[in-house]
Amino acid sequence: MSRGSIWITEKKIVKSQEPRRCVKPILVGSYPLMLIMEVLAQAQSQLHLLYPYVCMTIILTPNLISFTTLVVMNLLLT
Secondary structure, eight states, X not given: OOHHHHHHHHHHHHTSSOHHHHXXXXXXXXXXXXXXXXXXXXXXXXXXXXXXXXXXXXXXXXXXXXHHHXXXXXXXXX
16 A cells, blocks of 8 residues: 555545544544655654654554654654
C-alpha cells in the first residue's frame, strides 16, 4: 500500500455522510502526515526541527497507519 492511497482513504472518510463523528480521530491519526506535508511544501530543512514532535505525536496516538506512513516517507526522503 502506498502512502498516497492511505491519504486518499482518510480524505474520503472525512467527506463521508457523518463528518462530525469521524473528523476528530482522523485528524489526530493523520496529524503527523499533514505536518510532514506542510513542512515539505515550505522547506525541507525544517523537517529535522519538527521530527521529535512528530515522533511524540505518533507515540501518543495509537495509530499504526500513521506510524507506518511516516517510516515509509522517511525512507523515501533519505
